[in-house]
Amino acid sequence: EDQVTQSPEALRLQEGESSSLNCSYTVSGLRGLFWYRQDPGKGPEFLFTLYSAGEEKEKERLKATLTKKESFLHITAPKPEDSATYLCAAGYQKVTFGTGTKLQVIP
Amino acid sequence: ETGVTQTPRHLVMGMTNKKSLKCEQHLGHNAMYWYKQSAKKPLELMFVYNFKEQTENNSVPSRFSPECPNSSHLFLHLHTLQPEDSALYLCASSQEGAGTPGGGYTFGSGTRLTVV
Numbered sequence: 582e583d584q585v586t587q588s589p590e591a592l593r594l595q596e597g598e599s600s601s602l603n604c605s606y607t608v609s610g611l612r613g614l615f616w617y618r619q620d621p622g623k624g625p626e627f628l629f630t631l632y633s634a635g636e637e638k639e640k641e642r643l644k645a646t647l648t649k650k651e652s653f654l655h656i657t658a659p660k661p662e663d664s665a666t667y668l669c670a671a672g673y674q675k676v677t678f679g680t681g682t683k684l685q686v687i688p
Numbered sequence: 689e690t691g692v693t694q695t696p697r698h699l700v701m702g703m704t705n706k707k708s709l710k711c712e713q714h715l716g717h718n719a720m721y722w723y724k725q726s727a728k729k730p731l732e733l734m735f736v737y738n739f740k741e742q743t744e745n746n747s748v749p750s751r752f753s754p755e756c757p758n759s760s761h762l763f764l765h766l767h768t769l770q771p772e773d774s775a776l777y778l779c780a781s782s783q784e785g786a787g788t789p790g791g792g793y794t795f796g797s798g799t800r801l802t803v804v
Contacts, residue, residue, distance in 0.1 A: 585730070615792050624692070624778050624795030625731075668731070675744070676793075678731040 583608040585671050587679035594659055594686050602654040602667055602682045610673030614652050616645050617668040619681065625668055659686045691715065694779050694796035702804055703769060709799045711762040711779030718784065720762045721793065722754060725776040737762060769803045776800050 586605045594600055606614065613632055617625035629638045631647040638645050642663060644655040654667055666681040692713045701707050713720065722734040736744035737756040751773075753765040762779055780793035 617792070617795075622797070622800075624694075624780070624797050625793075627792030627794065630792055670731075675733060680728065680730050 583672055583675070583677040585669055585677045585679040587667075587669050587682050589682060590680070591683045592685070594656075594684070596660060596686055596688050597658045599655070599657045599659070601656070602669075602684070604652040604654070604669030604671075604679055605650060606652070606669075606671040606677075607650075608671050608673065608677065611671060612673045613671070613676075614647055615670040615676065616643075616652070616654055617670065619666045619668055628667075656684070659684075661686045661688050692779055692781055692794050692796035694777075694799050696799055697797065698800045698802075700802045700804060701766070701769065703771070705769075706765070706767040708766065709764040709777055709779075709801075711764075711796055713760055713762075713779075713781040713794070715781055715783075715794060717781035717794070718759065719782045720756060720759075721780040721782075722762065722764055723778040723780060723795075725778055725798070731778070735764075766801075769801075771803050774801055774803045 584607045588603045613630045615630050616628040618628055619625040629645040634649045636647050642657050646653045664686045666683045668681045670676045670678040695710045718739055720737045724732045724734055733746045734748045735754045740756050740759055751768050755763040776798045778798045779796045782793050
């Protein structure tokens with residue numbers, strides 16, 4: 582059974598304090614590893630797709646990396662507006678989602 | 689209007705009611721999806737439509753009935769629901785057909801459903 586596990590469940594950071602979110606995956610086949618951002622009361626917003634181990638993608642203060650077993654979402658010098666729940670998903674024919682990491686950035 | 693639009697945003701219904709959720713995408717995508725999001729649980733895939741044809745029914749109870757009249761519209765018909773069906777129901781679309789998730793999904797803002 583495909584499984585995607587995210588850690589930590591929740592993370593509180595001071596503004597400017599860099600950190601990383603983890604996504605571990607066990608899937609029968611990997612066509613893509615996806616990161617989404619979800620704000621309260623809204624649907625997830627697509628951030629990145631990673632296809633192969635060693636691949637990296639960046640967007641503003643976010644950088645996603647991929648190994649054969651896990652992906653990291655690095656947040657550099659976060660701002661309060663980065664506060665959200667970050668979801669990871671992986672799979673081949675069907676995409677399995679993790680439960681997310683709720684990030685709070687305090688001014 | 690662009691993106692994926694879902695209506696209504698909030699819905700409260702009794703267990704004997706019949707209601708429908710609507711989803712519309714203005715992106716020209718080929719695949720559309722219904723997901724259920726409950727607190728502390730990962731998104732659960734319910735149905736997939738690929739070029740208007742249903743290609744996935746993820747063991748969803750028959751009290752949920754999807755309809756896809758064309759590639760831009762998707763409905764979820766609800767009847768005789770249970771309180772445990774209360775959740776956020778999300779519609780999504782993607783450029784490629786389902787099963788080829790080369791890019792990400794575009795989600796709507798969801799319908800917050802409460803069954804009383």
